[in-house]
Amino acid sequence: MPAIEARGLVKVFASRSGEVRALDGVDLTVPEGTVLGLLGPNGAGKTTAVRVLTTLLTPDAGTAAVAGCDVVKAPGDVRRRIGLSGQYAAVDEYLTGRENLTMVGRLYHLGKKAAADRAAELLDRFELTDAADRQVKGYSGGMRRRLDLAGALVAHPPVLFLDEPTTGLDPRSRLGLWDVIEDLVRDGTTLLLTTQYLEEADRLADSIAVVDHGRVIARGTSDELKAQVGGERLELSVATADQVAVAAGILTGMGHGEPQSDPETRVISMRVDGGAATLMDAVRRLDGHVTVVDVALHRPTLDDVFLTLTGEATPREVEPA
Amino acid sequence: MSTTTTTQAQQIATGPEARTAVADTLAITRRNLTRLMRVPDSVVFGIIQSVMFVLLFRFVFGGAINVPGGSYVEFLMGGIFAQTVAFSCATTTVAMATDLQGGIIDRFRSLPMWRGAVLAGRTFADLGFGAITVVAMAITGLLVGWRTHSSALEIMAGFALLALFAYAFLWIGAVIGMSVKSPEVAQTAGLIWLFPLTFVSNVFVPVESMPSWLQPIAEWNPVSAVALSLRELFGNLPAGYDAGDSLPMQYPIAYSVAACLLILAVAIPLGVSRYRRAAAR
Numbered sequence: 001m002p003a004i005e006a007r008g009l010v011k012v013f014a015s016r017s018g019e020v021r022a023l024d025g026v027d028l029t030v031p032e033g034t035v036l037g038l039l040g041p042n043g044a045g046k047t048t049a050v051r052v053l054t055t056l057l058t059p060d061a062g063t064a065a066v067a068g069c070d071v072v073k074a075p076g077d078v079r080r081r082i083g084l085s086g087q088y089a090a091v092d093e094y095l096t097g098r099e100n101l102t103m104v105g106r107l108y109h110l111g112k113k114a115a116a117d118r119a120a121e122l123l124d125r126f127e128l129t130d131a132a133d134r135q136v137k138g139y140s141g142g143m144r145r146r147l148d149l150a151g152a153l154v155a156h157p158p159v160l161f162l163d164e165p166t167t168g169l170d171p172r173s174r175l176g177l178w179d180v181i182e183d184l185v186r187d188g189t190t191l192l193l194t195t196q197y198l199e200e201a202d203r204l205a206d207s208i209a210v211v212d213h214g215r216v217i218a219r220g221t222s223d224e225l226k227a228q229v230g231g232e233r234l235e236l237s238v239a240t241a242d243q244v245a246v247a248a249g250i251l252t253g254m255g256h257g258e259p260q261s262d263p264e265t266r267v268i269s270m271r272v273d274g275g276a277a278t279l280m281d282a283v284r285r286l287d288g289h290v291t292v293v294d295v296a297l298h299r300p301t302l303d304d305v306f307l308t309l310t311g312e313a314t315p316r317e318v319e320p321a
Numbered sequence: 322m323s324t325t326t327t328t329q330a331q332q333i334a335t336g337p338e339a340r341t342a343v344a345d346t347l348a349i350t351r352r353n354l355t356r357l358m359r360v361p362d363s364v365v366f367g368i369i370q371s372v373m374f375v376l377l378f379r380f381v382f383g384g385a386i387n388v389p390g391g392s393y394v395e396f397l398m399g400g401i402f403a404q405t406v407a408f409s410c411a412t413t414t415v416a417m418a419t420d421l422q423g424g425i426i427d428r429f430r431s432l433p434m435w436r437g438a439v440l441a442g443r444t445f446a447d448l449g450f451g452a453i454t455v456v457a458m459a460i461t462g463l464l465v466g467w468r469t470h471s472s473a474l475e476i477m478a479g480f481a482l483l484a485l486f487a488y489a490f491l492w493i494g495a496v497i498g499m500s501v502k503s504p505e506v507a508q509t510a511g512l513i514w515l516f517p518l519t520f521v522s523n524v525f526v527p528v529e530s531m532p533s534w535l536q537p538i539a540e541w542n543p544v545s546a547v548a549l550s551l552r553e554l555f556g557n558l559p560a561g562y563d564a565g566d567s568l569p570m571q572y573p574i575a576y577s578v579a580a581c582l583l584i585l586a587v588a589i590p591l592g593v594s595r596y597r598r599a600a601a602r
Contacts, residue, residue, distance in 0.1 A: 054431050079433040090428035092352060094359040099352075106348040107434045109341065135359065151428060 001068055003159050003190035004030035004053060008062035011048050011214075022048040023059070024214035030192055032158075035185055037205030038194040041310055045214040046194035047087065050163045053192065054084045067159050080108075083152030083160045087167060089144040090151065093137040097128050097147050100136060101154060108155040115154075122150040126180065142173030149180065159190045166200060178203060198306055212310045225305045233298040234282060235269040239291035244268060247290045254282060266293075342435040349429075349442025350449075353416075357450055363412065364450060371405045371454045375461045378525065386526060391559025394466045398458075399479075399551030400524030403544050405458060406451055406487040407519050410494030413447045414511030417498025421599055430596075437593045440499075444491040451487045455480070470556030479554035482577060486547045489581040492588035499595040524548050528565055540567040543580035549573040 011023040022045045030036040038046045051057040053064055055075035063070065069077040091100050098119050105115025123132045126146040131139060136147065145165065152160060165181070166174040181204055185191055195201050201208050202222045210218040210225070218225060234255065238247050241263045248261045248268050255272035262268075272278045279297050286292055298304070357364055378401060383393040420426055420439070429439050459467075469476055494511060501507045521531075521538055522545040528536050539545055550573040552558045564570040 056427060056430050076433055079431060082431065084427070084431040086424050086427050088424035088427075090424035090426075092356070092425055093423075094356045095352065099355065103348055103352050104428070104432065107345055107429070107432045107438075109344065109433070148424075148428075 001032075002029045003032040003034075004028060004036070004064075004066050004192055006049075006053065006062065006064040009049065009052055009059050009064060010061035011045075011052060011057060012060050021214045023052065023062075025062070026211070026214065026216055028192075028209060028216070030190055032190050033185075033188050034206040035191040035193060035204055037201035037208040038192065038211055039196075039198065039201045039208050039306065040194075040211035041196065044211045044310075046211055047163055048214075049211070050084070050086075050161050050192065050194060054082055054161050055079060080155070081158055083155070083157035085145075085149045085152040085160075085162050085165060087164045089141075089148040091136050091144055091147050094135055096133045096135055097123060097139070097143075098132045100147060101150055104151045104154045110155070118154055122153060126150045140173075142169055142176065145169060145173070145177060146180070149177070153184070157189070160184065160192070162191065162193045164194055164196065167196065174200075198301065210306065210309050218305070218309050226300045228305065232272055232275065232300065233269055233304060234272045234279060234295075235267060235298060236282070236286075236295040237265070237267045237293045238286075239266070239293055241266055243290040247286055247292075250285050250289060251282060254278065254285075272297075338435060342438065342441075345434040345438035346441040346445065349438050350445040351442075353443055353446030354449060357446060364453065367409065367412070367450065367454050368457045371458045372461045374405060375401055375458050376465065379465045382525065388527075388559050390561050391557070392466065394462070395468065395555075395557040396552065396559065397525070398462045398467045399555060399557055400522075400548040402455060402458060402483055402551055403486065403522075403547040404519045404524045405454060406483060407490050407544060408512075408515050409447065409451045409454065409487065410490040411511035411515065412450070413443060413491050413494035414498040414501070415504055415507045416447070417443060417495050418501050418504040418507035421499065422504060426599060430599075436597055437589070440492070440495050440589075440592045440596060443495055444488060447491050447494075448484065448488055451491075452484070455483065467557075471554060475554045475556070479551050482547065482550055482554070482574065485581045486543070486577065489584040489588070492585055492592060496588050496592045496595065499592060499599055518542065519544050522548065523564070527562075528570075529563065536565070537567065540565045540570050543569075543577060543584075545569070546573040546577040546580065550577050 006026060006028040009023045009026040010021070013020045013022055024045075026045070026049055028036065028049070038049060040046050048057065052059045053066055053071060055071050055078050058072060063072070065071065066078045067081040069081065071078050092103075095103065101119035101122055102115045105118050106112070110118060120132075123129050126149070128143060128147060128150070131143060136144065139147065149162070149165065152162075162181070166177050169177065178200070181191070181193075185204070191204075193201070193204060205222070207219065207221050208225060209216045218228065220228070234251075236247070238244060244261045244263045244266055248259045251259045251268060251270055255270040255278070257271065259268050259270040275297065279295065283292060283295060375398075378397050379394050383397070386393050388396045417440075420443075426439070497510055498507055501510050521535060522542045523539060524544060528539045528545065531539055546569045549564050549570060553573065564573070569576040
């Protein structure tokens, strides 16, 4: 039995401009002990999915079970088996780190001593012992996130939900948090993670579901998704804006599909095969017509997957000028 | 007082969940009291404000308003206790709205805790805060000439009634706090309804001085009934004081208790259901 199983989840929000289908038939399966990365731009429905799976929202249609418990029929049982760390650190500013964790322990109905011991253990694990008895309002962003994550772990939940755990953190804190998360997963915790950072999904997730407009538009391992986009990408920039169209015209037909160009940044990019030979060929053809300022050949990254699938790279061409 | 309210908490939880409900409520109450102590400004200003009101009304209005057969300060105290306690629920509104806007409510809602604990813990903590302001006002009152003329039992009954009234109003404040979109809105929304409610009453002036169409409203206002009950229980009613013929004014204590219980019976389920649905942001 998978640790998380969702079928046809729908959640509609009423808004001033009509209905927003935040979830529009989402299916998810996360086998026990694995990490699913929910990847998508802002407003894709990632947070809504997490809120439904953690019983904070009731779905309008569809079913979901977490750790074998139905999120609608047995929300209390679900809550006993999950930990949630949200986008906004859910900690009390005026309590100390220790008081925050002890309170959560008490609310999980650990005894007084058990709650205090667990708090001390987590503070130690998350390197917060020195700050344990200071009020959280003096904590850095990274420390708050660590404390929040510690709060989610108080009751040793078998299933953990992390909603954009590193958004807004500096790179160093992000790396630190990734280490902590990797440790958890090694210990067998099932994790559903949402993120806007492809690097994060690439590093932490066993499988990735790309979400956009409330739907899962692609799923697979990071390698599978990269293979789905395929090939390499040629990217070059030219000296002036009026050269962009000229260069794009010359490059058409050399790769897959139309070259994508952006007059503002003067960058033209195109999917190609043939590696360095293609690059040389392209530069030769452009020589004398435009001034090439920079040229590079990119191996596919999850960014390419993401941009290709969500179409975020093209809106400028789609929108009327 | 605390026995009444604990019983209520248990009734909502029903059965085996009752112990959980009490434990969860205590944990949240403790959190809120800790916050109050860490940010003592609100406590200090709350005390200053209530003391200031006693002094202002005693010395500014005291000379202008004539209470036949009694002194204004004795007439005033029962009313100003009721008024101050009613106003203190605005703090609850803001605190609730602030909690909702932060992420902490999501943490609470994802925990296997009793659904009413966040509200009950808030109202209990604020009741404790209210008790401090009442003590400060009572001392101030005694210093400026207020005296009770009744038995210790009656005085205790008066403060118990005041606590029940405070608790009912704190729940109204909590429900409003759960209903507004931001703490900024809560600042206004939490206060605005309290002005007509406390002023269209017998708190500061005898009802008979009001236009006849306003008198029934003032007489049926629970704030009036509580103020009148306190004056009765503290032995502060001027001789021959005519409260009015209406039912609440004839039986102010029974009416006050009934009104408070009715408020709680509506506000508690409403608050808990709003809590269930409340989504931070």
